[in-house]
Structure formats: structure tokens, C-alpha cells
Amino acid sequence: MNRFTGAAFAVALFSSTIATVNAQPPAFPFRHGAAIPAAAPTPPPGVSCQTVNVAMRDGTLLSTDVYLPQAPGRYPVILERSPYAGFDDFGCFAPGFELPLSAFALHGYAVVFQLVRGTSLSGGQFDPFIQELNDQYDTTEWSARQSWSTGRVGTTGVSYLGIDQWMGAIAAPPHLFAINPDVAGSDFHDSPVFEQGVDRWSDGLNYAPDFIPDSITRTGIANGTPAATITAEIIAFENLLGTNLPAYTYTLPIASMSAYRPYSEANFFYNWASHPLYDAFWEAQDVEVHWPFIKVPALIGGASIDLFNIGAIRNYQGMRTFGGSERARRGTKLYWQAYGHAGDSGTPTFGSDALPFAPALAAEVPTGEQLAFFDHYLKGVQNGYESYPNATIYVLVPPNSGETGSGFWLAANDFPLPGTRNVTFVLGSKGHANSRLGDGFLSPAGDRIPSGALHGGAPSDQFVYDPSNPVPTVGGNLLAPDTLTHKNGFQDQSTVELRNDVLVYTSSPLTKDLPVIGSVNASFWAVTSAADTDFTVKLVDVHPDGLTHNVMDRIVRARFRLGSKLPPVFIRPGQAYQYALEVGNTATIFRQGHRIRIEISSSNFPKFARNLNTTAQGDLQSQIVVAKQTILHDPFHASYIQLPVAPGVRIP
Numbered sequence: 001m002n003r004f005t006g007a008a009f010a011v012a013l014f015s016s017t018i019a020t021v022n023a024q025p026p027a028f029p030f031r032h033g034a035a036i037p038a039a040a041p042t043p044p045p046g047v048s049c050q051t052v053n054v055a056m057r058d059g060t061l062l063s064t065d066v067y068l069p070q071a072p073g074r075y076p077v078i079l080e081r082s083p084y085a086g087f088d089d090f091g092c093f094a095p096g097f098e099l100p101l102s103a104f105a106l107h108g109y110a111v112v113f114q115l116v117r118g119t120s121l122s123g124g125q126f127d128p129f130i131q132e133l134n135d136q137y138d139t140t141e142w143s144a145r146q147s148w149s150t151g152r153v154g155t156t157g158v159s160y161l162g163i164d165q166w167m168g169a170i171a172a173p174p175h176l177f178a179i180n181p182d183v184a185g186s187d188f189h190d191s192p193v194f195e196q197g198v199d200r201w202s203d204g205l206n207y208a209p210d211f212i213p214d215s216i217t218r219t220g221i222a223n224g225t226p227a228a229t230i231t232a233e234i235i236a237f238e239n240l241l242g243t244n245l246p247a248y249t250y251t252l253p254i255a256s257m258s259a260y261r262p263y264s265e266a267n268f269f270y271n272w273a274s275h276p277l278y279d280a281f282w283e284a285q286d287v288e289v290h291w292p293f294i295k296v297p298a299l300i301g302g303a304s305i306d307l308f309n310i311g312a313i314r315n316y317q318g319m320r321t322f323g324g325s326e327r328a329r330r331g332t333k334l335y336w337q338a339y340g341h342a343g344d345s346g347t348p349t350f351g352s353d354a355l356p357f358a359p360a361l362a363a364e365v366p367t368g369e370q371l372a373f374f375d376h377y378l379k380g381v382q383n384g385y386e387s388y389p390n391a392t393i394y395v396l397v398p399p400n401s402g403e404t405g406s407g408f409w410l411a412a413n414d415f416p417l418p419g420t421r422n423v424t425f426v427l428g429s430k431g432h433a434n435s436r437l438g439d440g441f442l443s444p445a446g447d448r449i450p451s452g453a454l455h456g457g458a459p460s461d462q463f464v465y466d467p468s469n470p471v472p473t474v475g476g477n478l479l480a481p482d483t484l485t486h487k488n489g490f491q492d493q494s495t496v497e498l499r500n501d502v503l504v505y506t507s508s509p510l511t512k513d514l515p516v517i518g519s520v521n522a523s524f525w526a527v528t529s530a531a532d533t534d535f536t537v538k539l540v541d542v543h544p545d546g547l548t549h550n551v552m553d554r555i556v557r558a559r560f561r562l563g564s565k566l567p568p569v570f571i572r573p574g575q576a577y578q579y580a581l582e583v584g585n586t587a588t589i590f591r592q593g594h595r596i597r598i599e600i601s602s603s604n605f606p607k608f609a610r611n612l613n614t615t616a617q618g619d620l621q622s623q624i625v626v627a628k629q630t631i632l633h634d635p636f637h638a639s640y641i642q643l644p645v646a647p648g649v650r651i652p
Helices: 003-013 098-107 132-145 160-171 189-193 201-223 227-248 268-273 287-293 309-322 326-331 368-378
Strands: 047-055 061-069 075-082 110-115 149-158 176-182 299-305 333-339 391-397 406-412 421-428 441-446 460-465 503-506 514-528 534-542 548-557 577-590 595-601 627-632 640-645
Touching (some): 047 132, 061 132, 110 132, 132 149, 132 160, 149 368, 160 176, 201 227, 201 268, 309 326, 309 577, 421 514, 421 595, 441 503, 514 534, 514 548, 534 577, 548 577
Parallel strands (some): 075 149, 149 176, 299 333
Antiparallel strands (some): 391 406, 421 640, 534 595
């Protein structure tokens, strides 16, 4: 049964009581890209399950599965809430999310799995993120009041299922004791919707359709539409999307892209676009400004190749510093993986980043550290969890040749490691850094932040940015797996580096391994002929055999160079401005014989919407202006990258 026939099958059963449908789940970027079997696995013995409707404060009923150990008693609760378990992947022991989660019941927990408001069998209108402030609170308190509950609730889940945990923790329900958000962000205006003020265009285009089959099904049920007609409409939409999605990316102005408007569950796509600036809408759901309200410890998951790469670390560091209680500050810990939403591309691969703790039953959940975390904070077990490492980090080891790399786990007191030093590499050239065939170079400046460029070479490099011919997206920390519009994750950059509108700066081969663990930051001076424009920075590892792979990338819009939470401040064409950019977090070894490379351009499309080089609001622009861009590296305008080099880390 595929995604579409599963939806029709659910329609046929809907008139009776809520049905359990074990079917192929909808496409969703599970961690590690794990394949989910089409046939339902055998449910674990010793676990019972029932489906109930839980009323929220406004009376809306949310469909909820409750798993209990068969032995009667009161149990602490593990809560997970999802918008992704559609009609064909919901019900007791459904394989997508619920079967692995139900394994907690074998360890003495009650497990509550709920479909969030406005999705599948739950009532209400879907309004991502913001709706979870109240609904996560209400479901937490409902779980604590049940006869099978001890009154202590913890939460778990990945991506959106992690975001709703942060929303619930901000609301501070009194019976919440611990949260376990994996690959979830901190400032949702900055990611996943925008980034440094730039629309994450392809993520939005690829994400909103995930909810359209569900929307078609819900509407069809409400209107009494036959199941076969609903299925045909879903298939027709998917075929239309498959044909037109590449063209949608080029829509100008982007606000005119209307293909998703007929579907109520996808209308958040337009609601988000109507708030291009950081305002009260975004502040209400910004975890970063609410850390002091969160009084429970968090076991936080993040990854080197993930769209929430920066947000996960901000949450870890923010909770350790500003959490609302001593328990929250001391108890918050981090596990840092290789792959997040992007998954293992294989180009190159870094092996399996499965956590170094034996799983209890299922492939993903629960792991040993999760059990230790919840046992300690929900059951009060004195298992030494507080002495666990504050950070458990998977370090990437790229290959010297070919595409088969590896990695290893590292236990640390913090992220970045104590004693980490920032090593600076300064950009330079003879005036023609255009493409990897040019003369751009990186010069090591050691631990110092240069007050000016190193002597030698030309003072600047130039390129022309034409929005009608943008630099294509090749890999990166995107939301979806490979799509019709781009490839995701780690990818070879050699083709894109042949473009003259990409400036390439490369170091000499390294004489020793450089363990880079922490936040990579760039500072550069730039001049543009435009009234507004974008600049991109990409960090690349160049292997001895000539293959490359992207480590991370980031973008900054000139008007938001002071920060995307602040009001825009426009530049003057022809004037030099300094741009300070947090490129992202990683844990990788730049190996002996490898070279470090920086690419600078003005587009990365369709990952980011094109800046048309005008002062118009981004989603309303349609007039294209070609810009002449200059990157400065003269004695008065140092442009450089800083890498956090960890002490004492070696490849095992």
C-alpha cells in the first residue's frame, strides 16, 4: 500500500471508530535516511495500545495513541506529537513513528503519541509551531492527570517533533520534567523559514506539499467525496508538482507562487512569507528569547549537515547559560551527529553516526542515553546521568581518495571543547580569484585576528552577479533529501567552482591534521554597485585526489548585515562594508594533505531566493538588476575565515 492508496483506505474506514492502519508512511527525512518497511512489523509483546481523543482548552479534539505496559500501575510519561503521521501511517504500532516509540513502554513508561492540530484525524486548523505553545502544554497536563500516570512527563522527537517540545517548554507546564528535542531550531525566522533575512526558498517549496495529501483527504472526508476521487486528486497534485516544481523556483515575484493556496494545511507557506521581518509573530515562538522561562533539562540533538545546525547549538549553549533553573542549566546535554535532515549523501559518506549506546529494541528509539536521561529525571533513578559528558560528538573524517570516509565519537565537557582556539586564514589573490582555476589563496594568520591583510597580492577581486543566472545549489544543509531542484548533504563542488561568479580561495596542503569542532566564522569587506544584494560563504574540504566536499555554507543579505532580528539598514552602492557571518557548526578533521577552501559569491539557488539587487521587499521583487561585486583584502580591509581548532583531538 503506497502513500496514496493508503489515504483512500483510511477514508473507507473513517466512518467507523478511529482505525489502526499499518501502511507505508509518507515521505519524510528520517534521521540517517532510514528506510521504513511497507508491512507493519510485529508489535512488541507486553505493550497495550488504545486510541483516544484529547480535548484542548478550546474544545478541539486531537487524536492520540496511548501505549501502556501490560502490568497495571502508574508510569511516567513519554510524549511525542507529530504533524507527519498521515491517514495511512497512524494507529497503534504504526511503523513510521509509533512502533519505535512504543518500545519505551517495555522500560516502564506510558507513551503518548498525538497527531497535532489540523492534521490527519485531529481537529482544528494547522498553524505550525505557534499552535504548539498551548497544545503541547494541554497534552502534557492531560497526560499527567491520567490514572496510569505518575504525573511526571518527558518529551521526545525529531524536527517538528522537537520544535513542539521547545514550544511546550516555553509555556512551562508544571508536570513537564525533561525534553529531548533532536535536530530542532532556536529562531524559526532564521531557520527554517529565512536565513539572515533571505528566504530559504526551496525548503519552503518542498515542505508545504508534505501536508497537501492530508489536506485533500480531510477536505474530501468533510465533503463526502468518494475515496477513489480523493486518491485521484492526490495523485494529480503530486504529478503536477513533479512537473512544475523546477519552474516554481523561478517564480517572480516569489509572492505570486500560488499553487499551494487551495490547500488549507499548506497555507502556512503564505503566512510565513507575509512576515519577512522579525516581528512579534516570530518573537512569540523564538526559543532564544525564552530560555529563562524553560526550567527543565534538555537532551539536545544536532548535526553537522542539518538545517538547524546553528539553532541546535544555540539552544544547547543558551540553556546551559540562561536556562530558568539550576537543574535546567546543569542537566542540559548535547549529542552531535553527522547527518540531520540532509542524510548521508554518500558523496562522500562518513559512515554510521548511530549513537554509541546500545538501542533497547528498535532501530532508533530509545537509545541508552535517552533511557538514562528519562530514568533520571522522570523516575528519579540515581544512575550517574549527571556525570555523563555534557557533549557527545561525532567527528567527521573525510577520505584521502574516493568517497568513503569515516568518523568517531568523542566525549567532551562542552561544545566547543574547552581550550579550543580560533585559527585564522586570510583571503588573498593576485586579482583574479574567479573560479578554482583562478589565483585566490588562503594564508594562515595563526591565532590573531588580522588588523589588515597580509602583504602581497592584489587588493581585491571582482565578479558580476546576475540574478537571472544564479549559482546553483550543490549540496548543503537543506530540509529535504534530493529533489527535482537540487542535491542535498555533502557533495563534490568542483563543477560549481568553475563559474566566474564564484571566488575561490584555497590554502596550501595542510602539514598536519586540523580538528575543527565548533562555530566557523567569516569576516569580509565587500562593495557592490547595487542598492542591496546578498553574499554567500562556503567552506570546502579539498581532498588530495582533487575531489571536494562542502562542509557548510551561509548567506547574508546586505540590509540585514547587523542581524536578522534587527530592522534593515540599507547600504550605499560603491561603499565598503564589513560583513561578520556565523557560517555554522561542524565537527570534522581537515586532514594532513588536504586543503581548506572558501567560496564567496552572491547566490545559492534555489536553496535561497535570489536577491534581485533592489531595495524592494524580497518576496515582492520582480525587476532584475545586475550587480558588480568586489571583495576587498587590502592592508586596510582584512577578509578572513576563523576555524575553531580543538585541543588534543586525533583520529583513532
